Structure formats: C-alpha cells, structure tokens
Amino acid sequence: MLIVMHHNASDKDIERVKKIIIDMGYKPVVIPGAERTAIGVIGNQGWVDDAPFRGIKGILEIIHVTKPYKLVSRDFHPHDTIIKLSDRIKIGGKSPFLVIAGPCAVESREQVFKTAQFLKKLGVKVIRGGAFKPRTSPHSFQGLREEGLKILYDVKKELDLLTITEVMSPEHIEMVEKHVDILQIGARNMQNFDLLKEVGKTKKPVVLKRGLSATIEEWLASAEYILLEGNPNVILCERGIRTFETATRNTSDLSVIPLVKSFTHLPIIFDPSHATGKKNLVPPMALASIIVGSHGVMIEVHPEPEHALSDGPQSLNFKEFEKLYLKINKLLTFMEEFE
Ligand code: PEP
Ligand code: MN
Numbered sequence: 001m002l003i004v005m006h007h008n009a010s011d012k013d014i015e016r017v018k019k020i021i022i023d024m025g026y027k028p029v030v031i032p033g034a035e036r037t038a039i040g041v042i043g044n045q046g047w048v049d050d051a052p053f054r055g056i057k058g059i060l061e062i063i064h065v066t067k068p069y070k071l072v073s074r075d076f077h078p079h080d081t082i083i084k085l086s087d088r089i090k091i092g093g094k095s096p097f098l099v100i101a102g103p104c105a106v107e108s109r110e111q112v113f114k115t116a117q118f119l120k121k122l123g124v125k126v127i128r129g130g131a132f133k134p135r136t137s138p139h140s141f142q143g144l145r146e147e148g149l150k151i152l153y154d155v156k157k158e159l160d161l162l163t164i165t166e167v168m169s170p171e172h173i174e175m176v177e178k179h180v181d182i183l184q185i186g187a188r189n190m191q192n193f194d195l196l197k198e199v200g201k202t203k204k205p206v207v208l209k210r211g212l213s214a215t216i217e218e219w220l221a222s223a224e225y226i227l228l229e230g231n232p233n234v235i236l237c238e239r240g241i242r243t244f245e246t247a248t249r250n251t252s253d254l255s256v257i258p259l260v261k262s263f264t265h266l267p268i269i270f271d272p273s274h275a276t277g278k279k280n281l282v283p284p285m286a287l288a289s290i291i292v293g294s295h296g297v298m299i300e301v302h303p304e305p306e307h308a309l310s311d312g313p314q315s316l317n318f319k320e321f322e323k324l325y326l327k328i329n330k331l332l333t334f335m336e337e338f339e
Contacts, residue, residue, distance in 0.1 A: 001041040001048040002063040002075055009037065013058025020052050031076055036060065040076050042228070068217060069224035069264075072234070077265045083205050083233045085162055085181065089125050091205075091235060091295050092267035097332050098296030100164060100269070101321060102128035104311035105141060106148035114303045116155045118318050122325055126162040126182070127155065128298060133310060134168055134188045141309040149179035156181065164207060164298075170198040177204050187212050187239055187274070190222050200229025207269070207298070209237045216256060220264055236260060236268040237298060238289075240275030249277020249314065252285055257292045269296035273314045279305065282316060283324045290331050299324070 003017055014030065017039050021028040026048070029040040041048055050062045063075065070076050080093035091098045101119055106112055106129040116127050131148030133141060144151070152163045164182035167173055168189060176183060182205045189195055190211035199206050206226055210219045223234045238257060240250025252275040260268050270289035272282045286297045302308045305315040316324065 001044070001050065002065055002070075003039045003041070003053060003059055004061040004063065005037045005039065005058050006060045007036045009058030009060075013056075014039065017053065017056060017059065020056070024048070024052065029071070029076070031078075033078060038076070040070060042070065068221040071227040071232075072220050072223045072264045072266055074263060074265055079265060081232065081265045081267065083235060083267060085126070085205055089162060091269075095267075095295070097290065097294075097328070098126065098269065099124050099325065099328065100126040100128050100296060100298040101301045103130075103302045103308065104273075104300050104315060105130045105133050105309055106144050106151050106165075107141075107309050109151050109154075111303060112151050112155055113159075115301060115318075116159050116161055118303075119301070120159050120161055122322060124161075124325070126164060127152075128164045128184075128300075130166050130310075131176075132166055132168045132172065134166070134186050135310065146175065149176060153179040167195070167199065170195050173198050173202065177202055181205070182207060182235075184237075185209060185222075190214055190219065193222075193225060196222055196225035197229050200226040200231045202231060203233070204231075205233040205235060206231065207235045207237050209239050209271070210241065210253075210256075212242045212250075214241070216260060216263065220260070223264070223266060234266050235295075236264070236266055237271055238268065238275070238294075239271040248275075248281065250275050252276060254285075254288055254292050257289065257294050261293060267295040269298055270294045271298045273298070273300040273311065277314045279314055279316055279320065282314065283320075283327065286324060287327060287331055290328065290335060297328070 018028040027042040031038040082090050082092040101124050131143050133143035156163045163180040165180045166184040166186050167176045184207045187209040226234050240252050243251040245251050272285035300315040301321045302315040305312045
C-alpha cells in the first residue's frame, strides 16, 4: 500500500502515519517527492486494511499496490535510480551508456589479460568473465572457480578496470565479492530466492539477468527480493527469452526495455550475445538496444572465439568488437542530438 500525503502535510502528519504503520506490524518507507511525500507500507503478505488511516490529517490518497513488487516500482520511487559503480562510473538515468565486454568464461590468465588490455585501450571500463559457469551439460567446462576470481582480481588491480562475474551459490558470495566489483545473477538463477536474498545483504551492484522464461512481473519480483534485503543497486539485464523459435539461441525481447523502464526506476542493460547466440547478430542488436533506451550493453569478446571453451559462436573477436564499439559511440553521439 502507498499512502500519498498532501503537499502541505506537516512532519507531524507524516510521523503519525508512520506510527500507525508500525503499530500495524509493518514497515514504513518514506518516499520524498518534488511535490508531495508518499509513504510505502512494506512487510505485508496480503491486503492491508486502510481503515486505520481514514480521517487522518494530511493524507491525500491511499493506493493499494497489487503488484508482487513495490520497492522496484515507479509508484514507490518515481525517479531513475543511478548506481555508482566506482567514483567515476555510474549507470542509470542520464549517466553515460555503459559497455561491459569480455569473455564468457575466464579460461586463463593470458586470455583475460589480453582481452583486458585490448578493452582498456579502446576505452571500455568494465570487463566481464565467468569464473563459475552454469553449463547445461555437466561435461562442459565449469569454469576456473576460485582461480578465475584471482585472475579477475589481478586484472582489476593492474589495469584499473571494473569487473563483473556470476555468482551461482550463496556460499560463494563472500569470496566472489572480495574479488570483483559487480555480481551477476544468471538467467538460470533468477528465481533462486535464497541467492537473491543473500546478494541483497551485500552492498555490491548486482546485474540481474532475466530468466529464460520469466515474465516481466516475475523478473521485477526477483529484483524486489534484493532491494527488500537492503541492496538498492540492481541493474536489470535482458538476455533474450526462450520461444518456439530455434533459429536464434533465444528471442531478443527489445520492447521490454522501454516497457520495463516505465514500470521501474532501476537501470536496464541488454546482452545481445546470449539473446541471439550468433556473432553476426550481436552488432545490429546491440545498436538497436541503444535506440530503445537501454542504459548499457554486455557483450562477449574473446581473443580467439573459435577456440573458446564456452559460447564461442556468439563471441566477437577483437577486430569485430572494435568495429562495433566505434559504431556504438557514433550512435550515442547521434542520439544525444536526437534527444
Ligand atoms: C553469461 O553471462 O555468461 C551467462 C551464463 O548468461 P545467462 O545467465 O544470461 O545465460
Ligand atoms: Mn556466455
């Protein structure tokens, strides 16, 4: 439930409403707005009786929120969330478009450093690489695990790049967060609720990928798990969904980007690599995501895609990535003038 206060409601009026909420056994969340304050009711598991609020001074309107998420919704937080990834780098709102690139998996020190040096020279600020890999077959490469995290840590220190890697299990969070800057929750774990709650207890930014067959409502409800535990730094990532179509690895749902932006204040990025599964489709889809309002892209890049231990067919080589990166920058310049 959301209680919207009159523009001339006093601090005392607000305090009174907060007290009623607490006395009912719920938690009040004050949402200051440019014109009026709203107070969200958190912690209810069903319909909240609005009788105790009737006739209370300063209340303009009571809105029953029927969606399974509140903290992530624009009703609760109308302005765009801007997430600080470092002192200089932010994502969300009108922050500069963020390009995340790197291999699907951390395979070796040489592979990661080679990629990182190339990306840094180009101007990319965030490198990706999976140390724990969620593979469909247990016979496929499972990742270098802790050794992979150490490589990411060294790359971050030596080249001053931000790093992102997937965390697959609650017991690894402590170790992973010591080594990288951004945590990724993979598509297969979007509804691993214990994992979501645990990353919600950290302060690290979290990239939450959309589940293989998740609706927008399910995806936002998963983000809500993280916010509810106290971590507001969630970046949504559309990575394609599973449909009847088999010509592409997944079906890119690009309309979800402007739609989700109308539902939530959280930043949203697009992953054209997993969304298509085909390297020749990565550049046009990455560019298309800029047009529809994405806050960033995450793209798989490998020094030798033909020898990659995972996701080679969707990985760009350095030359291909450089070409795309230049186009991205050109398009961003055009978009600035366009807006
Ligand atoms: C990945 O980013 O390498 C990955 C496994 O992605 P997803 O969870 O979207 O399949
Ligand atoms: Mn991958």
